[in-house]
Amino acid sequence: MALRTLSLALASVAGVAIWQAAPAVMAQTSTVEEVDVRGAIQSMVGPDQNLLLHFDQADAQRLLPASALSGTGFQVDRLSMTVIYTYGGFTAATRAMRSGDAGEAPVAIDRQSSLPSTKVEAFFRNPLVDLNAARTAPLTIEHAYIGPVPDAVHGWLVALGLYGFVAFYALGPGVCVWLALSELMPTRIRSNGMSIALVINQMVSTTLAAIFLPVVGKYGYSMMFFLFCGFTVIYLLTAAFFLPETKGKTLEEIEAYFEAA
Numbered sequence: 001m002a003l004r005t006l007s008l009a010l011a012s013v014a015g016v017a018i019w020q021a022a023p024a025v026m027a028q029t030s031t032v033e034e035v036d037v038r039g040a041i042q043s044m045v046g047p048d049q050n051l052l053l054h055f056d057q058a059d060a061q062r063l064l065p066a067s068a069l070s071g072t073g074f075q076v077d078r079l080s081m082t083v084i085y086t087y088g089g090f091t092a093a094t095r096a097m098r099s100g101d102a103g104e105a106p107v108a109i110d111r112q113s114s115l116p117s118t119k120v121e122a123f124f125r126n127p128l129v130d131l132n133a134a135r136t137a138p139l140t141i142e143h144a145y146i147g148p149v150p151d152a153v154h155g156w157l158v159a160l161g162l163y164g165f166v167a168f169y170a171l172g173p174g175v176c177v178w179l180a181l182s183e184l185m186p187t188r189i190r191s192n193g194m195s196i197a198l199v200i201n202q203m204v205s206t207t208l209a210a211i212f213l214p215v216v217g218k219y220g221y222s223m224m225f226f227l228f229c230g231f232t233v234i235y236l237l238t239a240a241f242f243l244p245e246t247k248g249k250t251l252e253e254i255e256a257y258f259e260a261a
Contacts, residue, residue, distance in 0.1 A: 009180070010239055012172020017232040019164035024225030026158055031220055033074070034147035037063045041083060041144040049139040054106035055081045055097035064146060074148060083107075083144045084217040087114050088137030089129035090122070091217050098149060109139065126210065142217050173235070180243060 040063050045051050057076040064074065077100040084093045092114045094107045115134055116122040122131040178194075185193040215224050 009172045009176035009243075010236065012168045012176070013232060013236045013239060015168030015171075016165055016173060017229050017236060019161050019168060020225050020229040020232060022164070023158050023161040024222045024229060026154060026161070027220065027225060028222035030150050030154060031145070031147065031222065034145045035064060037081075037144045037146055038141050042141040045139050045141070049087075049111060051085075051109040051139060052106050053081075053083065053094065053097065053109065054104070055079075055099055056102075056104075057099050060099045060146065063144075078149045079146055080149050081144065081146045083109070084142045085109055085114070086140050086142055086217075087111055088134030089126055090115055090134050091126075091142065091213050093213065093217065100149075111135070111139070124206070124210065126214075 041051075041053070044053075060076045060079050060081075063081075064079075079099040080096045081099075082094060082096050084091065086092070094109065097104060097107060116125050116131065119131055122129065122134075181194060181197055182190065212224060215227070
């Protein structure tokens with residue numbers, strides 16, 4: 001790998017870590033004032049284990065404790081509610097409902113739309129959950145968060161953080177890792193090695209997709225971003241201390257380097 005490519009990889013990975021930490025911090029600050037009204041929403045579940053939710057200013061006053069309504073950040077016309085629920089382990093979340101949106105359509109939570117339709121889909125959503133048992137499991141409200149609606153500046157900052165992440169990822173980890181693998185592997189094992197690397201890459205991507213909603217439902221978006229940031233820091237340290245420079249070296253010299261390590 002040429003020196004400029006290695007330097008680009010390290011700089012871009014550092015940028016990815018920074019731009020992942022920024023949305024994590026903003027998500028953390030936006031959820032400080034949130035109130036979890038899970039118990040009140042759970043009591044609204046009917047005997048058919050379905051729920052029809054609507055959220056307006058009257059609902060906000062009814063669901064929130066008086067101490068929250070007296071806080072400076074809670075204006076009944078600028079609140080949002082998001083409900084995270086599960087049927088037997090299959091977790092889902094409603095869209096954010098805003099108290100100031102007059103005439104907003106209610107949100108329906110029902111078993112048919114929440115559960116996967118086939119065992120194959122169920123495996124990729126949560127391989128540890130029995131689909132047949134979930135089809136008779138009760139509706140459980142994991143969380144029901146009510147909090148102030150973030151302002152426009154907060155939204156633009158989050159968008160900027162995500163754009164920065166995409167840009168730095170495209171410059172380095174999205175490209176340089178495959179270039180490094182192709183140069184570091186001897187010709188006789190390159191095809192098999194690249195295949196194994198691709199399989200591992202897809203397995204990790206599938207695992208992250210599978211745990212995303214459960215982690216967000218239990219710990220929030222900030223925890224997910226901090227987790228990604230931690231993985232990226234490990235990536236940065238690995239590349240900085242273990243990825244050899246290959247500029248001006250033959251494949252045989254690179255192979256000898258790893259054999260001596």
